[in-house]
Amino acid sequence: MVELSAALAGQHNNILAKMVPSPIRVVDDKFSTIDGILKLTLGEPDFAAPEHIKQAIIRDVQADDSHYSSSQGVLALREAISDYLVDRFDTPRYDPATEVSVTVGAAEAISATFQALFNPGDELIVPTPTFPLYASVAQTLGIEVIGLNTAPDFIVTPAKLTAILTAHPNAKAILLNYPSNPTGVTYSETELKALVAILREHQLFVIADEIYAELVYDAKHTSMARLLPEQTVLISGVSKSHAMTGYRIGYVVGPAELMKQVGKAHQAMVATAPGPMMAGALEALRNGREDPEKMRVVYEERRDLVLAGLAEAGFTAAQPGGAFYIFAKIPDFLNTNDTEFVYDLADTVKLGVAPGSIFGAGGEGYIRISYAASTENLKSAITRLKHYVDLRK
Amino acid sequence: MVELSAALAGQHNNILAKMVPSPIRVVDDKFSTIDGILKLTLGEPDFAAPEHIKQAIIRDVQADDSHYSSSQGVLALREAISDYLVDRFDTPRYDPATEVSVTVGAAEAISATFQALFNPGDELIVPTPTFPLYASVAQTLGIEVIGLNTAPDFIVTPAKLTAILTAHPNAKAILLNYPSNPTGVTYSETELKALVAILREHQLFVIADEIYAELVYDAKHTSMARLLPEQTVLISGVSKSHAMTGYRIGYVVGPAELMKQVGKAHQAMVATAPGPMMAGALEALRNGREDPEKMRVVYEERRDLVLAGLAEAGFTAAQPGGAFYIFAKIPDFLNTNDTEFVYDLADTVKLGVAPGSIFGAGGEGYIRISYAASTENLKSAITRLKHYVDLRK
Numbered sequence: 001m002v003e004l005s006a007a008l009a010g011q012h013n014n015i016l017a018k019m020v021p022s023p024i025r026v027v028d029d030k031f032s033t034i035d036g037i038l039k040l041t042l043g044e045p046d047f048a049a050p051e052h053i054k055q056a057i058i059r060d061v062q063a064d065d066s067h068y069s070s071s072q073g074v075l076a077l078r079e080a081i082s083d084y085l086v087d088r089f090d091t092p093r094y095d096p097a098t099e100v101s102v103t104v105g106a107a108e109a110i111s112a113t114f115q116a117l118f119n120p121g122d123e124l125i126v127p128t129p130t131f132p133l134y135a136s137v138a139q140t141l142g143i144e145v146i147g148l149n150t151a152p153d154f155i156v157t158p159a160k161l162t163a164i165l166t167a168h169p170n171a172k173a174i175l176l177n178y179p180s181n182p183t184g185v186t187y188s189e190t191e192l193k194a195l196v197a198i199l200r201e202h203q204l205f206v207i208a209d210e211i212y213a214e215l216v217y218d219a220k221h222t223s224m225a226r227l228l229p230e231q232t233v234l235i236s237g238v239s240k241s242h243a244m245t246g247y248r249i250g251y252v253v254g255p256a257e258l259m260k261q262v263g264k265a266h267q268a269m270v271a272t273a274p275g276p277m278m279a280g281a282l283e284a285l286r287n288g289r290e291d292p293e294k295m296r297v298v299y300e301e302r303r304d305l306v307l308a309g310l311a312e313a314g315f316t317a318a319q320p321g322g323a324f325y326i327f328a329k330i331p332d333f334l335n336t337n338d339t340e341f342v343y344d345l346a347d348t349v350k351l352g353v354a355p356g357s358i359f360g361a362g363g364e365g366y367i368r369i370s371y372a373a374s375t376e377n378l379k380s381a382i383t384r385l386k387h388y389v390d391l392r393k
Numbered sequence: 394m395v396e397l398s399a400a401l402a403g404q405h406n407n408i409l410a411k412m413v414p415s416p417i418r419v420v421d422d423k424f425s426t427i428d429g430i431l432k433l434t435l436g437e438p439d440f441a442a443p444e445h446i447k448q449a450i451i452r453d454v455q456a457d458d459s460h461y462s463s464s465q466g467v468l469a470l471r472e473a474i475s476d477y478l479v480d481r482f483d484t485p486r487y488d489p490a491t492e493v494s495v496t497v498g499a500a501e502a503i504s505a506t507f508q509a510l511f512n513p514g515d516e517l518i519v520p521t522p523t524f525p526l527y528a529s530v531a532q533t534l535g536i537e538v539i540g541l542n543t544a545p546d547f548i549v550t551p552a553k554l555t556a557i558l559t560a561h562p563n564a565k566a567i568l569l570n571y572p573s574n575p576t577g578v579t580y581s582e583t584e585l586k587a588l589v590a591i592l593r594e595h596q597l598f599v600i601a602d603e604i605y606a607e608l609v610y611d612a613k614h615t616s617m618a619r620l621l622p623e624q625t626v627l628i629s630g631v632s633k634s635h636a637m638t639g640y641r642i643g644y645v646v647g648p649a650e651l652m653k654q655v656g657k658a659h660q661a662m663v664a665t666a667p668g669p670m671m672a673g674a675l676e677a678l679r680n681g682r683e684d685p686e687k688m689r690v691v692y693e694e695r696r697d698l699v700l701a702g703l704a705e706a707g708f709t710a711a712q713p714g715g716a717f718y719i720f721a722k723i724p725d726f727l728n729t730n731d732t733e734f735v736y737d738l739a740d741t742v743k744l745g746v747a748p749g750s751i752f753g754a755g756g757e758g759y760i761r762i763s764y765a766a767s768t769e770n771l772k773s774a775i776t777r778l779k780h781y782v783d784l785r786k
Contacts, residue, residue, distance in 0.1 A: 004648035
């Protein structure tokens with residue numbers, strides 16, 4: 001232990017000092033102290049990275065790729081990202097030299113994009129319930145977050161979009177994360193086109209976080225980079241699609257003028273992503289286009305299993321069209337204070353799920369269940385939930 | 394190519410927009426267009442990462458370490474960092490749980506530390522000539538950089554330190570990077586103790602970037618974490634010591650109260666460092682303690698080779714006690730405008746070195762030579778330099 005000089009106590013960044021630790025981590029840590037708990041709290045694939053991706057990393061390490069890469073990422077990977085987006089989502093072709101940056105996961109993509117686009121005091125519209133990282137990063141940069149409550153359908157409708165843009169005519173950007181963490185809800189092409197018609201009439205950026213684009217069950221994913229490229233900065237990565245969250249490779253694509261700024265923020269922040277991890281991402285996008293489908297099929301089975309179990313237990317949920325989350329409403333015959341509910345659930349039947357209110361307005365009275373867990377564990381979770389309902393009914 | 398909506402042109406962060414690309418990269422890119430050029434511009438080990446470190450990464454990938462790690466880094470690595478600092482530099486033992494964060498290279502360590510410590514408008518004293526990244530990161534955060542010109546000895550003396558602290562009584566921190574990039578100059582324990590006696594009387598942080606601590610030639614490295622732990626945030630990493638820059642593993646250690654804030658900045662910025670790269674760093678610190686010495690011996694021979702060659706060509710240099718840079722004064726019989734000099738040198742004898750002025754006040758009239766290059770190339774460089782001097786004398 002090292003003692004801080006008393007005179008220097010509290011002498012740090014004011015904004016960061018006020019920031020609380022990630023609430024989902026706090027809940028998860030509390031659950032971790034309960035013996036025998038089954039946690040469906042965190043959003044992480046339970047699959048291991050595909051073998052051919054692991055082999056590509058191993059070959060890269062063996063080939064002594066231990067030196068600095070190009071700051072925006074090795075060119076071959078930037079080319080693969082451009083090609084992939086065109087082939088898979090019919091986007092325009094982003095210029096690998098000037099319109100693509102490889103980042104340390106989608107997290108750094110968000111940080112670099114926010115830093116590049118916003119000045120302190122700028123307004124960012126964020127539909128809620130939402131992944132808490134956006135607000136954390138916005139807070140550190142002095143960005144004013146305008147929440148847009150999307151309950152009970154958990155999609156931004158044309159009416160809601162028009163209303164918020166009217167109320168906040170100077171908003172600089174809107175963040176769209178779909179399929180959504182925490183709700184699993186996503187948009188059809190028709191729904192998106194209705195939003196795009198409105199967005200096109202306003203001078204604002206769309207920051208589209210489409211990290212779950214490969215995990216879509218009921219229809220094909222439609223990218224904002226296809227519908228509205230002239231206003232869109234697209235954030236994505238291979239973490240969820242190829243079950244390689246720990247390898248930390250994400251990316252940002254957008255018009256060159258913006259990407260020049262994103263690239264500067266990225267360079268100052270981390271210099272460059274690690275070479276062997278980029279070799280893995282390159283393999284994923286060049287030779288692993290079929291990998292997500294294998295996992296998608298399994299996730300879809302799990303989703304349906306959990307949805308059915310929830311229904312039997314008396315829970316309803318908005319249709320989870322993507323990602324690996326179900327956002328379920330706590331039925332009225334139970335304690336609908338979601339924080340109290342999840343702790344009682346954990347204490348009583350040793351099942352850990354995330355309380356909806358930590359994801360912002362609209363999440364109160366809901367729970368988020370991650371089905372990135374084994375089928376066996378999901379079956380056990382349903383049994384536990386039903387047992388809990390029987391006890392409390 | 395994707396066209397940005399005309400209405401959104403120029404709508405990005407004001408500070409970043411004004412930031413110029415890294416000047417060393419600009420120079421290096423220009424040199425790269427010259428056929429047959431021999432570049433000693435960039436500061437990167439020419440060694441490959443040691444084989445046992447590569448094998449540790451490969452084993453980690455094979456063991457399916459593709460999931461999120463703990464945000465502050467795997468605990469085993471944080472423990473190894475604490476142990477290493479105690480064993481190698483006789484620092485206090487930093488608590489792995491609360492006083493150590495693993496970052497994406499020293500670059501992210503700098504970003505996270507600056508973000509954690511400073512509010513906009515805070516003053517940071519930076520001795521010059523200096524590595525340009527500090528000023529870039531400071532600029533993006535609104536930190537006011539107070540330059541301290543250290544020419545011609547390129548060390549902060551007690552007199553200079555007292556003068557700048559008197560002139561800037563509210564300075565929040567001083568950055569000390571030693572061994573120094575770009576000068577190669579470092580401090581003896583006696584010199585540091587004289588500075589510490591002054592620093593202890595002032596309420597300011599010391600941000601000690603000791604990334605080159607293992608590359609010290611004439612005496613043992615003394616860490617600020619040993620001499621003044623109560624005011625110090627130590628930034629380091631394994632990139633230079635173990636020739637693994639591209640793996641991007643750095644770290645920050647300091648008193649828990651500060652590290653709590655650094656950890657939040659780090660989590661918001663990148664979530665966590667990549668698992669397999671951390672496995673490599675763990676191997677480096679646990680079983681690769683002898684690796685740096687093998688490289689150090691080679692670098693020292695190269696340093697002496699270049700110093701001798703420079704002297705024969707009429708150049709003097711401050712004693713480069715560490716890192717792999719020599720900061721040499723352009724002799725008066727040549728064009729001492731360093732920018733003009735380096736381009737003429739590159740055009741005439743195809744030798745690329747960095748102009749001193751890009752490293753800030755005190756660097757004018759100097760060149761930085763990186764001797765992280767093969768002995769053969771260094772001999773050729775000296776021959777080219779002598780030839781140039783003969784042509785221009």
